Amino acid sequence: MRIGFIGGGNMASSIIGGLVASGMSASNIWASDPNADSLAKLKSVAPVNTGSDNLALIAEVNVLILAVKPQIMKLVAQDIAAAVQTHQPLVISIAAGVTSGSLATWLGGKPAIVRCMPNTPALVRSGATGLYANAQVNDAQRKQAATILEAVGLALWVDQEDQLDAVTALSGSGPAYFFLVMEAMQAAGREMGLSDEVANQLTLQTALGAAQMAITSDVDAAELRRRVTSPKGTTERAVNILEDGGLRQLFANALNGARIRAEELAIELEGE
Ligand SMILES: NC(=O)C1=CN([C@@H]2O[C@H](COP(=O)(O)OP(=O)(O)OC[C@H]3O[C@@H](n4cnc5c(N)ncnc54)[C@H](O)[C@@H]3O)[C@@H](O)[C@H]2O)C=CC1
Numbered sequence: 001m002r003i004g005f006i007g008g009g010n011m012a013s014s015i016i017g018g019l020v021a022s023g024m025s026a027s028n029i030w031a032s033d034p035n036a037d038s039l040a041k042l043k044s045v046a047p048v049n050t051g052s053d054n055l056a057l058i059a060e061v062n063v064l065i066l067a068v069k070p071q072i073m074k075l076v077a078q079d080i081a082a083a084v085q086t087h088q089p090l091v092i093s094i095a096a097g098v099t100s101g102s103l104a105t106w107l108g109g110k111p112a113i114v115r116c117m118p119n120t121p122a123l124v125r126s127g128a129t130g131l132y133a134n135a136q137v138n139d140a141q142r143k144q145a146a147t148i149l150e151a152v153g154l155a156l157w158v159d160q161e162d163q164l165d166a167v168t169a170l171s172g173s174g175p176a177y178f179f180l181v182m183e184a185m186q187a188a189g190r191e192m193g194l195s196d197e198v199a200n201q202l203t204l205q206t207a208l209g210a211a212q213m214a215i216t217s218d219v220d221a222a223e224l225r226r227r228v229t230s231p232k233g234t235t236e237r238a239v240n241i242l243e244d245g246g247l248r249q250l251f252a253n254a255l256n257g258a259r260i261r262a263e264e265l266a267i268e269l270e271g272e
């Protein structure tokens with residue numbers, strides 16, 4: 001595979017970091033971006049081929065990953081349309097809220113498009129991605145897309161495109177929710193008198209340990225939580241405060257808000 005990224009920002013850098021760590025040669029990866037700082041940062045992740053000419057990049061690759069912001073996707077897609085029609089790469093879009101239908105219209109022809117929603121832990125090969133393929137994507141291309149995203153973590157197909165809005169709300173945005181919980185626990189630890197270092201490290205190791213246990217255990221998260229919670233003990237007091245504060249409903253509302261925002265983005269971007 002020869003993989004090209006249009007847009008060399010945070011997500012491109014996360015996926016490239018993961019791909020190279022998984023053994024892919026940086027010489028088979030291209031990235032184009034008008035911003036020299038983005039390219040310099042990318043080069044510090046891996047010695048990939050870089051440039052600022054999107055059309056030149058398309059001539060080099062058979063898999064094209066569109067990693068620009070949703071708001072400029074239409075402009076970028078229309079600029080590269082003729083080159084995509086000539087070279088016929090598999091197009092993978094990671095943009096939130098850009099439907100495969102809009103992208104196909106902007107690119108023209110009948111492009112093979114995999115729309116996916118990865119997340120930033122791809123950088124440490126612990127990403128979680130939902131993927132959707134349009135009707136033009138053949139089996140070999142589905143495998144290529146899965147191979148790329150599996151190199152950076154878990155990759156799961158959804159069969160209806162609108163499910164990607166839920167994926168965006170759950171795992172695309174999800175790292176931010178856990179980071180926010182970490183920030184809150186670290187602050188609480190400091191307020192109780194722990195040093196910055198002790199509060200920070202204990203929080204991070206606890207998050208890692210809980211995630212590893214939840215992933216490797218044969219019982220679910222609820223049972224693992226119950227096993228920490230001794231009757232009349234400290235965890236019970238804390239969990240009751242979180243439950244009484246409406247934590248579950250708060251998460252349901254937050255994720256639903258993110259899902260609705262993904263839907264709104266799709267409508268806004270289609271209309272542009
Ligand atoms: N940040 C995240 O956690 C996630 C982001 N996404 C999606 O990934 C996409 C990229 O997001 P980020 O990497 O966070 O943004 P970013 O702003 O870090 O990167 C976008 C890059 O595109 C470049 N760019 C601008 N115009 C360009 C053009 N005409 N041609 C080529 N490159 C151009 C910018 O210079 C920038 O380096 C977005 O569509 C976002 O919805 C998807 C999953 C998670």
Ligand SMILES: O=C(O)[C@@H]1CCC=N1
Nearest residue numbers: 096168171172173174
């Ligand atoms: O916040 C956003 O819109 C993007 C999509 C998922 C994560 N970041």
